[in-house]
Amino acid sequence: MSFPLSILKSFVLCRFGLVLAVFALLVTVSNGADEQANPGSQTFAGVESYRLASFDLVRITVFGEPEFGITQRVSAKGDVSMPLLGQVSVGGLTVEEARQRIETALVEEEFLRRPQVFVSIEGFSPRRITILGEIGSPTSIEMPPGTNSFDIEVVIAMAGGFTELAKRSEVRVTRKSKEDGRERVLTINVDEVMLDQEDGFASTRFRVLPGDILYVPRRFF
Numbered sequence: 001m002s003f004p005l006s007i008l009k010s011f012v013l014c015r016f017g018l019v020l021a022v023f024a025l026l027v028t029v030s031n032g033a034d035e036q037a038n039p040g041s042q043t044f045a046g047v048e049s050y051r052l053a054s055f056d057l058v059r060i061t062v063f064g065e066p067e068f069g070i071t072q073r074v075s076a077k078g079d080v081s082m083p084l085l086g087q088v089s090v091g092g093l094t095v096e097e098a099r100q101r102i103e104t105a106l107v108e109e110e111f112l113r114r115p116q117v118f119v120s121i122e123g124f125s126p127r128r129i130t131i132l133g134e135i136g137s138p139t140s141i142e143m144p145p146g147t148n149s150f151d152i153e154v155v156i157a158m159a160g161g162f163t164e165l166a167k168r169s170e171v172r173v174t175r176k177s178k179e180d181g182r183e184r185v186l187t188i189n190v191d192e193v194m195l196d197q198e199d200g201f202a203s204t205r206f207r208v209l210p211g212d213i214l215y216v217p218r219r220f221f
Contacts, residue, residue: 050146052090055125063116084111095119127210129155134216136160149207167219174213
């Protein structure tokens with residue numbers, strides 16, 4: 001099914017406006033939470049669902065066992081180095097999942113019988129998304145603390161939206177694989193993402209990740 005270009009543009013611009021309004025509200029709430037945080041300990045909305053990433057600064061303590069306590073950054077491979085336990089993989093885990101993994105490791109290695117582990121995020125790694133090409137304001141966007149990803153339409157809206165010559169059906173996303181470090185290019189039809197819905201809810205989403213580079217090509221017709 002095809003839509004007239006004027007209707008499609010109006011719909012997309014309307015969606016972008018809504019996205020920007022929601023994003024502004026989220027940033028305001030996040031900033032308010034930052035200002036109320038205690039010195040040396042950062043608290044962010046939604047941190048329960050946040051997944052630890054390389055270079056996040058974490059603090060790990062074990063109740064009654066100070067020798068296991070550490071404060072360090074997650075390595076590029078997603079590990080932390082704990083006394084006696086050695087390397088423990090926490091990258092990609094929530095704080096709760098990381099806590100459970102460490103407790104399990106302490107029991108399996110027979111260091112403690114009923115450990116009580118506490119994991120907190122002391123600082124988030126700086127992570128950026130770059131968007132270039134036929135976009136209102138080509139830029140590099142720093143992701144707010146505690147954010148794992150953005151919907152692609154949010155990134156485009158933050159960069160000023162598409163220009164009149166943007167080829168929205170072939171937005172290229174360059175992404176480095178965590179497994180082998182190789183870069184892969186994904187081609188996204190943003191119009192389809194924006195228009196796809198079922199029972200009033202969006203059914204197609206594309207999430208932009210830290211380190212992604214987006215390029216919006218120009219159409220020649």
